[in-house]
Amino acid sequence: MDFKLTSTTASQGSINWPAIFFGTLLSLIVSIILMGIGGTVMYYTVFNERLIPVIGLAILFLSIFTGGVISARKAAKLGWLHGLAVGLIFLVITILFNVVVPGGIFGFAVFKKVVAAIVAGSLGGIWGVGQN
Secondary structure, eight states, rough: OOOOOOSSHHTTTTTHHHHHHHHHHHHHHHHHHHHHHHHHHHHHHHHHGGGGHHHHHHHHHHHHHHHHHHHHHOOOOOHHHHHHHHHHHHHHHHHHHHHTTTOSSSSSHHHHHHHHHHHHHHHHHHHHHHHH
């Protein structure tokens, strides 16, 4: 009798880092595009400046959500974790950018950004795996 001890649970529980990095890159690209569109609209229209932090938070949320969806679709497993990783990496990149660029980009409370990144990434990941 020849018994082979193999486990398929190890491959199902692993994290797909290329999918996370691809989702993060996509999040950054979507964020830049949405900031460009938002900035253009604000420049050429009469705009209430009190809405800028809300629009910034919406751009952050949509960008990370999109990256989380794509990351989870590529991974096809553990969507919440892949989306969460995208959100946290995006947040770290944003904070590093804030440290390097004079004047920073934090126009609203950091806590709101952290919560938005966690929620958007996790929800995007759940949605992305659910779409497979």
